[in-house]
Amino acid sequence: MGKFKVVLTGQTWPSALEKIEEQCEVKVWKEANPIPRALLLEWLKEAEGLFSTGDVKVDAELLAAAPQLRVVAQASVGYDNIDIDACTERGVPFGNTPGVLVEATADLTFALLLAAARRIHEGWDHVRSGNWKSGSGIPFGVDLFGKTLGIVGMGDIGCAVARRAKACGLNIIYHNRSQRKDDELLQARYVGFDDLLHEADFIIVLVPLSNQSRGLFGTEAFAKMKSSAYFINASRGPVVNTDALYEALRNKQIAYAALDVTDPEPISGDHPLLSLSNILITPHVGSATFETRNRMANLAADNLLAGLDRKKLPACVNTSVNFV
Ligand SMILES: NC(=O)C1=CN([C@@H]2O[C@H](COP(=O)(O)OP(=O)(O)OC[C@H]3O[C@@H](n4cnc5c(N)ncnc54)[C@H](O)[C@@H]3O)[C@@H](O)[C@H]2O)C=CC1
Numbered sequence: 113m114g115k116f117k118v119v120l121t122g123q124t125w126p127s128a129l130e131k132i133e134e135q136c137e138v139k140v141w142k143e144a145n146p147i148p149r150a151l152l153l154e155w156l157k158e159a160e161g162l163f164s165t166g167d168v169k170v171d172a173e174l175l176a177a178a179p180q181l182r183v184v185a186q187a188s189v190g191y192d193n194i195d196i197d198a199c200t201e202r203g204v205p206f207g208n209t210p211g212v213l214v215e216a217t218a219d220l221t222f223a224l225l226l227a228a229a230r231r232i233h234e235g236w237d238h239v240r241s242g243n244w245k246s247g248s249g250i251p252f253g254v255d256l257f258g259k260t261l262g263i264v265g266m267g268d269i270g271c272a273v274a275r276r277a278k279a280c281g282l283n284i285i286y287h288n289r290s291q292r293k294d295d296e297l298l299q300a301r302y303v304g305f306d307d308l309l310h311e312a313d314f315i316i317v318l319v320p321l322s323n324q325s326r327g328l329f330g331t332e333a334f335a336k337m338k339s340s341a342y343f344i345n346a347s348r349g350p351v352v353n354t355d356a357l358y359e360a361l362r363n364k365q366i367a368y369a370a371l372d373v374t375d376p377e378p379i380s381g382d383h384p385l386l387s388l389s390n391i392l393i394t395p396h397v398g399s400a401t402f403e404t405r406n407r408m409a410n411l412a413a414d415n416l417l418a419g420l421d422r423k424k425l426p427a428c429v430n431t432s433v434n435f436v
């Protein structure tokens with residue numbers, strides 16, 4: 113039997129690539145910019161597997177251009193770029209990478225909260241620019257202990273953030289699609305969305321991007337927050353209306369924002385948000401540790417190889433078309 117034909121939309125980690133290359137003939141897009149759509153569709157004409165690095169839209173048009181496709185695998189837990197219904201209609205299982213990135217992403221999310229609350233990067237700027245002459249001019253932050261953290265989207269990563277927050281003496285409230293059964297264990301209280309906006313000193317967003325969550329944080333939501341509120345988004349940029357966030361920060365309607373994700377992404381160096389002093393942005397690095405990205409690439413490779421073999425994907429989103 114010949115090797116499977118597979119397309120990779122970007123480079124992946126050597127251990128995952130070696131595994132794939134043992135069984136597949138691969139075409140890899142190696143440029144820094146995303147693969148042009150027309151070229152991707154051309155490459156997919158005979159492909160049996162697609163390994164996505166997250167920067168392509170997988171929709172009905174793409175699937176129609178890939179009649180041999182057996183499986184789509186992506187090295188991420190979020191899959192807002194994938195039309196799951198279109199995959200299911202074509203009987204193509206889609207595999208993502210839940211679980212393996214939870215702790216790394218929770219670390220980064222909590223690091224954003226700490227860095228914002230204690231103005232870490234402003235302190236570093238102060239030292240680096242030679243201004244640390246006396247105690248004057250140092251950036252003052254705010255306490256965490258005894259304050260209220262509101263988590264919107266209490267899934268795997270939200271729960272891992274809650275554990276970290278508990279250790280710092282924060283009281284935790286959360287809003288989710290539905291109330292969890294393990295509130296007591298988490299020591300977190302379920303509240304309505306508006307109550308969370310009113311009560312929280314820190315708000316962390318960890319909901320998947322969907323039609324329901326797109327623009328969830330807009331002018332109205334920011335108006336309901338405390339003027340002392342810290343807003344942290346580590347989910348997806350479009351969950352937040354960027355113009356509304358800019359206005360809320362500029363008018364001091366809220367105190368501070370720390371973002372790992374933006375809309376657009378990447379955000380340009382001359383974007384108005386970057387001119388504000390009460391914001392901190394990291395370049396979508398939630399899961400970006402050597403160990404975690406390696407685990408994600410390997411789980412995605414396992415999903416891909418299982419699908420090519422018509423075997424059950426270890427992590428499948430549209431389980432109705434997963435192999436048994
Ligand atoms: N910044 C980064 O590098 C990373 C970002 N992410 C983002 O974080 C998201 C969450 O990841 P996990 O915790 O692993 O997913 P998960 O599926 O375990 O948790 C998501 C939670 O959000 C809830 N939810 C969904 N829609 C909602 C809505 N409209 N309103 C309120 N709650 C809602 C769900 O009920 C679930 O409890 C991913 O979908 C991805 O977009 C994930 C990994 C890394």
Ligand SMILES: O=C(O)C(=O)CO
Binds near residue numbers: 399
């Ligand atoms: O997994 C995801 O959804 C990411 O955003 C990158 O790890």
